[in-house]
Amino acid sequence: MLDLLVIGAGFSGICMAVNAHRSGYSYLVLERAADVGGTWRENTYPGCVCDSPSHLYSLSFAAKPDWSSRYASQPEILAYLQKTARDFGVIPHIRFGEQVTDLTYDEQKKFWSIATATGQIYKARFVVSAVGQFNQPNIPDIPGLNNFGGTVMHSAQWDHDYDFNGKSVAVIGTGSSAVQIVPQLADKASHLTVFQRTPRWIVGKNNRRFGFWQRFVFRYFPFVKWAYRLKIHWDQEKAWPALLRESMQKTERTAALTAEMKEKVADVRLARKLIPEHPPGYRPILLTDDYLPILQRNDVDLVTDGISRIDKDAVVTDSGDRIPVDCIVMATGFKSHDFLPGINVTGRCACNLHRQWQLTGGAEAYLGITAPFFPNLFFMFGPNTNLSHTSVIFMLECQTNYVIEAIKTVQEKNASSIEVMRSAEERLYSSLGYWIFLTVWENEHIGKHGDKIANYYWPKRTRDYWWKTLTIDEDHYMIS
Numbered sequence: 001m002l003d004l005l006v007i008g009a010g011f012s013g014i015c016m017a018v019n020a021h022r023s024g025y026s027y028l029v030l031e032r033a034a035d036v037g038g039t040w041r042e043n044t045y046p047g048c049v050c051d052s053p054s055h056l057y058s059l060s061f062a063a064k065p066d067w068s069s070r071y072a073s074q075p076e077i078l079a080y081l082q083k084t085a086r087d088f089g090v091i092p093h094i095r096f097g098e099q100v101t102d103l104t105y106d107e108q109k110k111f112w113s114i115a116t117a118t119g120q121i122y123k124a125r126f127v128v129s130a131v132g133q134f135n136q137p138n139i140p141d142i143p144g145l146n147n148f149g150g151t152v153m154h155s156a157q158w159d160h161d162y163d164f165n166g167k168s169v170a171v172i173g174t175g176s177s178a179v180q181i182v183p184q185l186a187d188k189a190s191h192l193t194v195f196q197r198t199p200r201w202i203v204g205k206n207n208r209r210f211g212f213w214q215r216f217v218f219r220y221f222p223f224v225k226w227a228y229r230l231k232i233h234w235d236q237e238k239a240w241p242a243l244l245r246e247s248m249q250k251t252e253r254t255a256a257l258t259a260e261m262k263e264k265v266a267d268v269r270l271a272r273k274l275i276p277e278h279p280p281g282y283r284p285i286l287l288t289d290d291y292l293p294i295l296q297r298n299d300v301d302l303v304t305d306g307i308s309r310i311d312k313d314a315v316v317t318d319s320g321d322r323i324p325v326d327c328i329v330m331a332t333g334f335k336s337h338d339f340l341p342g343i344n345v346t347g348r349c350a351c352n353l354h355r356q357w358q359l360t361g362g363a364e365a366y367l368g369i370t371a372p373f374f375p376n377l378f379f380m381f382g383p384n385t386n387l388s389h390t391s392v393i394f395m396l397e398c399q400t401n402y403v404i405e406a407i408k409t410v411q412e413k414n415a416s417s418i419e420v421m422r423s424a425e426e427r428l429y430s431s432l433g434y435w436i437f438l439t440v441w442e443n444e445h446i447g448k449h450g451d452k453i454a455n456y457y458w459p460k461r462t463r464d465y466w467w468k469t470l471t472i473d474e475d476h477y478m479i480s
Contacts (some may be wrong), residue, residue, distance in 0.1 A: 005124035010038020013130035032099035035346035046184035048074035110416035134337040144310040162393035164188040167326040178331035179291040205287040236390035347374035375417035402469040424476035435459040
């Protein structure tokens with residue numbers, strides 16, 4: 001019988017495993033793939049770079065002093081995660097090639113039974129789901145897509161053997177992956193067509209490389225590294241008021257970004273297509289230095305018409321335009337609202353997690369970490385813990401510490417289970433609904449009791465989340 005079983009070996013899974021290792025718990029990590037890394041293992045498309053500064057997009061207990069640039073690339077982040085797992089002794093505790101299919105709670109014996117696709121059954125007192133939000137590629141349901149005669153690939157399922165040289169390429173989507181992919185393909189393709197559904201705010205990235213002496217100082221003078229990391233955090237945290245829909249900061253930021261995009265795009269008609277009507281932060285702001293210049297080339301078109309269908313050799317828009325293409329790249333992101341996809345979860349009183357979330361209008365969890373009727377089950381990067389202004393790694397570390405505190409609380413009381421009360425979750429969501437109403441997300445998504453849940457973002461400052469997850473409020477739990 002394990003103390004703890006972790007599902008997933010991405011950023012959150014490794015973070016949880018390291019802390020379990022440090023706390024002396026017996027633990028196991030089940031990973032469906034053949035290596036650690038999560039989304040940074042899956043996304044290998046050309047130009048894949050993180051949108052959070054490297055020194056902040058890393059674990060505090062494994063701060064890397066020698067990042068090559070301000071925003072690290074996919075290979076460097078993946079290597080960092082692999083090294084972290086090795087250095088902290090996590091690798092021997094990972095079972096690769098194990099995809100979890102069922103979680104079932106035994107009410108009498110107070111443990112979880114975990115079944116995998118290989119037929120293995122594991123038992124653990126506590127379970128942490130670290131599968132994240134970005135593990136299930138979103139493929140749009142476009143009529144005719146399956147009959148397309150050319151090549152179709154998703155940004156998270158990149159075909160590195162495909163030769164783009166001289167091909168006519170369509171990129172569907174204009175999110176964070178698209179703005180990195182498009183500049184990489186423009187010089188190879190004979191013609192590039194970018195299909196945009198919703199415009200996004202775009203800001204210069206200024207991704208400069210760190211010089212030898214900067215890396216030297218970060219390595220041998222750790223306080224400088226920590227001061228630099230702290231400065232990045234507080235600079236981004238200070239941007240939070242701009243997410244309030246009635247704030248002066250939001251108005252000023254909107255005006256500044258509008259002026260910046262108009263200055264960078266000479267063609268007035270193109271600029272009109274690119275500048276969003278929604279305020280900054282409603283969707284994450286895109287950081288890129290070369291996307292806007294590429295769109296102004298003669299061999300690149302931006303199409304804002306909807307896609308009606310896909311023929312054998314062309315994309316057809318709602319206005320009837322037929323655009324011949326050899327390859328379609330889906331830069332359409334992930335099904336980020338599907339938590340624990342493909343895993344059947346049965347808790348206390350035979351309660352089914354996905355059915356419960358369906359009845360409440362979407363995924364919900366107390367502090368994004370745990371849910372009523374599911375004792376000793378915790379989530380990493382769960383509902384309402386995404387961010388739009390700073391690094392989510394901060395949230396992951398808060399959640400990890402909270403889970404460890406919950407386990408310690410059970411042990412100290414010589415108890416067998418800990419389960420959040422429904423009343424505590426409802427009070428939290430009532431508060432979140434109020435804060436979301438004040439933000440730019442207020443009309444994005446409607447959840448439980450009509451509250452605004454807005455793409456599952458945390459609507460307050462990260463320091464508020466840190467404070468709420470610092471200790472376990474035993475009045476909010478049933479400890480038995």
